[in-house]
Amino acid sequence: MPQLHRSTLLLALLSALPLAACQRNAPAESATAATAPAPSTKPQLGAFGFDAAGMDRQVAAGDDFFSFANGSWVKTTEIPADRASYNSFTRIVVDTEQHTRDIIEGASANDRASGEEKKIGDYYAAFMDEAGIEAKGVAPVQPELDAIAQIADKQALARELGGELRADVDLLNATDFYTDRLFGLWVTADLMQPERYAPYLVQGGLGMPERSFYLEGGRMAQLRDAYKAHIAKVLELAGQPDPQGQATRILALETAIARVHATQEQTNDVKAGANAWKQADFAAKAPGLDWNAFFDAAGLGAQQDFIVWQPQAVAGTAALIASQPLETWKEYLAFRTLDRASPYLSKAFADERFAFYGATLDGTPQQRERWKRGIDATNDALGEAVGKRYVEKYVSTETKERAEAMVHNIIDAFSRRIDKVEWMSAQTKAHAKAKIAGLTVAVGYPDKWRDYSALDVRRDDALGNVERAELFEYKRNLAKLGKPVDHGEWYMLPQTVNALNVPLENRLIFPAAILQPPFFDPAADDAVNYGAIGAVIGHEISHSFDNTGALFDEHGALHDWWTAEDLKKFEAAGNALAAQFSAYKPFDDLAVNGKLTLGENIADVAGLATAHDAYVLSQQGKPAQALEGFTPDQRFFLGFAQAWRGKYRDAALRNAVLTDVHAPGRFRAQTVRNLDAWYPAFEVKPDQQLYLAPEQRVKIW
Template sequence: MRPLPRRLLTTAVTALLVSGLAACATTTSEPASTAAPAPARAGTPALGSFGFDVAGMDRAVAAGDDFYLHANGGWMRDTEIPADRSSYNSFTSIALETEKQVRNIIEGAAKDGSATGDLRKVGDYYTAFMDEAGIEARGLAPVKPRLDAIAGIGDRRALAREFGEQLRADVDLLNATDYYTDRPFGLWITQDLNDPSRNVPYLVQGGLGLPDRSFYLDGGRAAEIRKAYQAHVQKVLELAGIDDAAARATRILALETAIARVHATQEQTNDVEAGNNAWTQADFARKAPGLDWPVFMQAADLASQRDFIVWQPRAVAGISQLAASQPLQTWKDYLAFHAIDRASSYLPRAFADERFAFYDRTLNGTPQQRERWKRAVSATSNALGEAVGREYVTRHVDPKTKARAEEMVRNIVAAFGRRIDALDWMSPQTKAAAKAKVDSLEVAVAYPSKWRDYSTLEVRADDPVGNAERAEMFEYRRNLAKLSQPVSHDEWYMTPQIINALNVPLENRLIFPAAILQPPFFDPNADDAVNYGAIGSVIGHEISHSFDNTGALFDAQGRLHNWWTKEDFAKFDAAGKALSAQFSTYKPFPDLAVNGDLTLGENIADVAGIATALDGYRLSLQGREVRTIDGFTPEQRFFLGFAQAWRSKYRDAAMRNAILTDVHAPGRYRAQTVRNIDAWYEAFGVQPGQALYLAPEQRVKVW
C-alpha cells in the first residue's frame, strides 16, 4: 500500500513492475502496462543488423542540431502514450513483455491448487486483489480497526503512539533516492554513514499527500492542484461516510501546508553532509520538543535503539512541534484520511476510482486507469518481489546473457580505472584513493545469490487489505532486524524483474537486475557497439555514481569521508557547476527549466558513463578491426544506441512533476549529454554554428 521508489536509474516515468505508485512523491512512476503504443510502432521496434531502430530515426534533423530527434524523431512522431500511462519510454517497451511473463507466473500460482510455500502466497495475494465481489462485500470493514484506533486517540501521548505504530521502512535516501512517505515520518535502516561496521536507523521527514512541499507553497499550477487535492480529501471522507467532510478537508489541507513549510527542499535533502545528523535517543526531546518521543519509540519498536541519523532535523523538529500545537481532532481527521487513502487500491471500486481520478488523471494527466489484473500483478510483484523474481529467473534468464553482461562490466570497470590514471587535473594522492574505490567495487548482475525468506509473512486469499498491511510490516520488521545483525552487502534493493539499475554508495556496490538485459538496452544478438552504447552506458553510469557529487564523498568502505585534496575537489566541483549550468538551460516548458542542481549527480553519471562505456567498447575490441555496418560507423552506432535508450514521451502534467521532484533530467536532455564527448563530434561531423556545438573548452569533462 505504500508508495514506491520513483527514482532509480531512469526518470520518474520509468516502467517498473511495482505497485501502489498513485501517491508517490512525483506520482509519475507507474507499473508496466501492456497497452500498446501507436500501431505504427507497437512493442519492441524492428532492429536492423546493427541492433538499433533505424526507422525510429529522423535523419532530416542534423545530429549537431538535435541529437535526440536525429536518433528518435521517427519514434516520437509515430508513438502515442497508452491511455493508461502518464508516459512511455524505452523501459516501457521492455516492461510490456516482462509483465506478460510475470503475469503468467503469478496467475499460474493462483490457479495451481497444489502450489505451496512462497508460490502459494504469490497466488493468494493475487487472488485476494482480484476478488472484486469480496472486496465490495467487505466495504470499509478491513480498515475499521485502524480507523477505530485513530478515533480513540484522546491525548497527545496517544497521538505519539499512533505516529510510532505507523512508522514503516518506506524510504531510501541514497540507493533509490526515495524520500517520500505520506506517514508523519519515514525510516531507512542501513549502514552508518560514519561507521561501515554497523547499521543504524535514519529518520526522514514525511506527512504530505502531494508530491513535494512546492505543491503546497507555490502558485500557478500548484494552486490548482491544491484545490483538486482538497476536493479529493473531501470525496474520500464522504465515501467513508465521515460527516462534515468539507470542513475536515479544509483543516487537513491546512495541516499538510504547515508540514510542508517545515520540510526540507529536494536540493537540501540531496545534501548528504547536511543529512548526517547523529542524534541519541535523548536528543529528540531536546532538539525536537512537542512529540512524546519515548512513547513514539516504544510504539515503533525502537525503544532500545541508542542512536539515529536524522536526515532533515528542521523538519523533524517542525513536525514534532505541530504534533503539540495543532488541534488533536485535526490530526485525527488527517490520520483517518490517509489510512483510507493509502488502502484505496484494495477497497471497493469507488475508492480505487477516486484514487485514480486524483493521483493519476488530475496530477499526471493519465486518461485511463489500468486494468485490474495489471494492478494486481504489480501489487503482488511488489509485496513478494523476490518470490516472483526467483521463478522469473528460473524461467526467463539465460546464463549466457548474464555471463556476457558480466564481461562488459569488467571491461567498463577497467576502463574507468584507466580514465582515473589518465586524469591530468588530479593529484597522485587523490588518484590513489579513487583507484582503491574502483578496485573494491562489487557488482551483482541479474539476480541475488541469496533469496529473501517470506516464511513469516501471512497471506490470505480473502484479505487484500490485510495482505498489504502485513507485507509492509514484514518489510519493517525485516529492516529492524538489521539493527542487531552484522552489516551485510548481499541485499538486493530491486527484484530481478525490474527494468532498472542501481548504485549502492554506502556499500560501493552496483546492481543490474536481469530484466534490463533486454533490447534496446542489451541484445545478445546485436553489434557490440550498440550494446556498449546502451547497456554499457548504463553500467558506466552506475560506476560513475560512485564518483558523482554525492558518491565522491564516500570512500572505498562506504564511509562518509573526504579522500580528496582541497585543490582536486575544487576542480571537480567547478566541473559540476558547469554541468549544472548547462542542464539548467534546457526548458521543457516556457515557464519551467530543468533543475541543474537537483539533477547534477545523474548528469555527472551520464557524462562519465558515456565516456567510460566508449572506452570499454574500445578495450573490448582487443585490436580487432572495426567496420561500418549499413552505413553507420562503430562510434555512430555506439552513440545512437545510447540516445535510443533514452527515448521517452510524457504527458505535460507528468513532465512538470518530474522536473520539480526527480533527480534525473528527462530522457530528451539525457540524450543530449553527448555534446560533452569529443568522439561524438568526430562521429557525426558536428561543426560550430550547430545548436548543440560546444567549443572544446566548454565541454564538461568530469572523469
Template sequence: LGGTLRADVDLLNATNFYTDRLFGVWVSVDLLQPDRTAPYLVQGGLGMPDRDFYLQGGRMAELRKQYQAYIAQVLQLAGVADPAGKAQRILALETRIAQAHATQEETNDVAKGANAWTQADLSAKAPGMDWSAFLDGASLGGQQDFIVWQPKAVAGISRLVATEPLEVWKDYLAFHALDRAAPYLPKAFADARFAFHGTALNGTPQQSERWKRAVDDSNHAVGEAIGKLYVERHFDPATKARADEMARNIIAAFAKRIDALAWMSPQTKARAKAKVAGLTVGMGYPDTWRDYSGLEVKRDDALGNAARAELFEYQRNIAKLGKPVDHTEWAMLPQTINAMNVPLENRLVFPAAILQPPFFDGAADDAVNYGAIGAVIGHEISHGFDNAGALFDETGKLDNWWTADDLKQFNAAGDALAAQFSSYQPFPGVSVNGRLTLGENIADVAGLATAYDAYQLSLQGKPAQTLEGFTPDQRFFLGFAQAWRSKAREQALRNALLTNVHAPGQFRALTVRNLDAWYPAFDVKEGQKLYLAPDKRVKVW
C-alpha cells in the first residue's frame, strides 16, 4: 500500500481516487456501518491519470510513446541497465493493469463501490497476491473488514501479480519509487518528471518556482500547522459570522424547497427533512488542530522528510481503525479554496480560503455573495441529495429511503440534466460527459436555486435596490457567473473531460438556464442562444 490515498477533493467535492501505488487505502467512515471506520481498498498502479490514456488511440497513443521514453530516461538517470527494454515492459504491464481498471463512471457509482469484504475474501475473491504478507507490510494484518471499491479491478490486478514475471514487477516498482522521489532528487530527475507530467500531459510550459513547490510540499506534510497560522493572519471573524448566517438561511431555504415539491410523497419528504435537520456545518477551520510533534523533520533531508511525512499521515489514518468516529476531523485544510459535503456524516465543510473573492466579498452586497458563496453552500447541501448523496440516509448510512415512484421521478430529472450537459462541446466533436458530471450538475442546479430562495428570504420584504445599474437579481446571477471564471490549457482540459466529475467552469455557469428567475432578470427571449423552453428547464429539489 505504501501510503494513504489522499482524500483530495476537487472543487467542489469529489474524492480523488487516483493513486500510482498498486492499491490505495482510504480510511473513513464505514458507509455500511457509519458508527465505525473502515479501510477502503481502491485500484491503483498507473503512472498516467486514467485507464483511457493506455487504451484509447489518437493523442493518447502519442502520450504513451512519451511516457515510455520518460520511464527509460528515469531508469537511465538512476544507472539501471537496459532502460529502453525495461521501459517497454513496464508500459506493457501498466497497460494490462489499465485493462483491469474500472471506468470513471463505475468508480463514481457508490452502489458499485459498497462491497464489504473480509480479509479471507481478499484471498478467495482476488487470488494471486500474497495478501497476508501484503497487509502485514501495510500495518493492516489484524484488520478483518474492508470495503473494496472496485472489486473486479482489485481481482484483476492481484491476478497480474501471479502471472506477470517477477523481474518486470521489480522494474515497475523501481521506476515508480524513482518517479515519486524525483522532485527531491538531483535536478535532472525533477526536470524529467516535469517534462512529462507537467508539459506532455497537461501542456504546462514551465515548472513553478522552487519555493512555491516547497510551500506545496509543506502544505501536504504539515498542512494544519500552516492552516492555523493562515487563519490567525488572514481570516476575519466577521467573515465567518456572515457566512455562518448565510449557511443557516440556505439550509432553511432548502427545507422549504422540500416542502414545496409537488412530485415527492410525504413519506420521502419526511426522510429528506430529517436529513436537512441533521446537517452540521464546519465553517473556516476545525475546532481542534492536528498534532505533528511525532513527525521528524530535518533541514538537510528533503527526500527523507517527504517519506517520513507520508508515512506519518498513513499511520495517523490507520490509527483511526477500531476507534470511535471523529466527526470533528477535516479532510481539507483551511487554506484550501474548496468546499465539501461528507455524506457519511451528513456534514458540510467550508475552509477559510474559499471565503474570499470571487466566492465571498466582504465589500459586496448580499445579492452578489448569495450568488457566489451562497450557491457554493447550496451546492454542498444539495450534494447530500444528488444522485450519490441521495443514497445515504440522515445517519450517513447507505440506505434507500425513497419510495419507488419518487426515485423514478428524481432519476428522470437526472437523465434530462445529463443529456443537457452532454450537449456542451468544449472542443469540436468533444463533449462534456453528462453522466460522469451528473452529481456536480445536480448540486449546481439545486444549490443555485436554493441560494436564490435564501436571498429572497433574506430581504424580508425590503424593496429591491439597483446598484451600479444592476438589479438585485442581475447581481445575484453575475455573482454566480464570475465565480466560475477559469482558464485551462487545452491538454489539461481534455484530460479533465475524461477524469473530472465537474464540468468545465464555463458550462457550470450555464446552470442559470434552468432557473426561471434568470430569464426576466436579463430579458432572455425565445430564439436566443441560451434560451431553454420552460419544459426543458431541469428542476431538481
C-alpha cells in the first residue's frame, strides 16, 4: 500500500478520495488507464492462488516481468469510473467496504442501538441525509465564516490559526505529510527521546498537493487556472463578495506559501526534520506570528518541547503572516473552511469539490456513490468502533495465527541474512541483530480498543459530526503529552488494506484486512503466499533497515549505530538502487524519482529476498513440485508481481510520481531483477531488457 511509510501499501481505503481530501490520496498501482465501469467479476485465481489467465505469455519475463505476470489483466481490466486507479488493494477494498457497509448500515437501521453502535449509525445517517443537508445550504459552516470575519488584528488571526490546528499528519508511519491547514500536528514518540511523546509541527496550507503545482509551468499552469476557477466557484456558492478578486488573492497567497515550503525530498529527510525547539524559540526563529496566542488557542500553551520538521517553511510561513494583508488572510481562511466543509454541505458544494480535486486533478470521471463516501467518513471518525465489529464478524483466528507464524519465519530469515552480509563489520552487525531481535509485531487488530464515549454524534448534523470527530482526535493526541509512550496503540484500522512499520517504536502492524487474497490466501500454496504477503511482511521488516529506518536503533531512538565505512557501503548500494528506479519513465517527460522512493525500493528488494529465503526454509528440503505447470520459484515471483498489478489514470499517475514515496507498481514488480533466483526461474538471458549482470544486482541486506 502503502503511502510507513513506512506504510508499504498505500492506505488503500482512502484511494478514492481526491488528492486534497482531509488525508492524502493513497495511490494505486501501475501506469495505464481506462475509463469504463468497474470489473464485474474478480480475477479467476487458480487452485494454487495466482491468476494464470491474467498473464501475457507473449511477453518475455526477462523483458517486462510486470506485463508477463499481468499483461492480460491490464488489457481486460477497466478502472471504475469513480476511481483514479485500480489495483490489487482495490480488489480487497471492495470486499472490505461491503463488510463495513453491512456493519454501519445495520447500526444506522437499528432503532434500539446504544453506545458505540448508536454513534456509528447516527454518524452515517447524518451523512446520508441528503435532503436535510440540502435544506441547510451553507448554514452549517456559517458560524465559522462569521468568526473569521470578526478577526480584527494579527493576534486574533494567530488565535484562529491555533484553534484550527489538528492531528492530521503522520510523518514516519504513514508518510502523510499533507494538511490544508496552515500547519499540521503529529504527536508521537520523540525522535531523540523515544520514551516520551513530542508534538511535531509540519508545513501546510496548500489546496493542491505540493509546491511544484504552484511554481512549475506546463500542466501545472493549467491546473492553477482550474484551481483559481474552483476557488471562485466555491466562494460564489457561499455568496461571498467579489469571488474572482478573492480567488486571485488567495491563489497568490498560496503560491507565496508554496515558495517557502520544503520539497518532497527535503520533507522525507529525517535528519533534516530532527529540529528540537523550545516554545520560547519560535518568536526568535520564526517571527511574524504571535506564537503565544497560537499555542494558547491550540491547547499547547504549557508544552515546552516541539520538533519542527521543516524549520524554513515554518519561519517563512510565519513571516507571511506579518507581511500579507489581514484581509487576504481572512479571505484565504474563509475559502479553506468552505473547501474543507464541502463534502458535508449541499450537493453543489460536494460536486464542485469533486469537479476539481477528482475530475481535473486526478482525471476521475465520476464521483463515488454517496454510501461509499459515507462509509469512508464513518471509518475516519469511528474507525476502531467499526473495526471492533469487523473483527468480530469477519476475522478468523486461524488466519491470524497463520500470518503470525509467517511473520516470525520471515523475521528469522532476515536475521540470518544479517549474519551473511559480507560487507558489514561485526560492530554494525551486532546493532542490526539487536534491532531485529527487539522488533515487535501486531497482527490483525489491537489488544485494547479506543474509547469513543466522549465523542458527541448527532443524527442531524453531518458537518458538525466531522468537526467534532476531528477535535476529539486532536484532544486524544494532546492527552498523550507528558505520559509514557503507549506501545500498544494502533496507527491503522483493522479494516484498512495496508501494513505499517513504526520506526520510533521498532514495531510492525499488519491489519486484518490485508490478510485476504491476493496477498494472503489460506487455500493457496506456500510459494504464492510467501511471494505476496510474505514479501509485504519482508518489506515492512526491511523498513527498519532502509535509508530511513537504519537511522533508528533498537529502542527507536535517532542514533547513528553504523561504522563510517559500513554506512558508506550501505549508501552506495542505495545510490545504485535510486539510479535503477530513476531510469524508469512512466511518461516520456517524467521519470520515477529514485531518491524520493528509495526507502520503499530498499524495502521491496530486501523484503522480497527475505521472503524468498523464508519460503525456502519453510520447505525443509521438500522436493520442488510443479503446480499448474509452474515451479515453486516461478509461483513465488508471480505471486509477488501479481500483488502489484494495477492501473492509473494518467493525471493521477503524474501526481503520484511527483508526490508519492512509492514507485508505481509496474516498476515495483521489476524488483525481481535484483534477485539471483529469478534468473534461472524464468531463463532470463543477458540480451533481455531487465537483465542485470550479477555485480549490478542491488543487494542491500
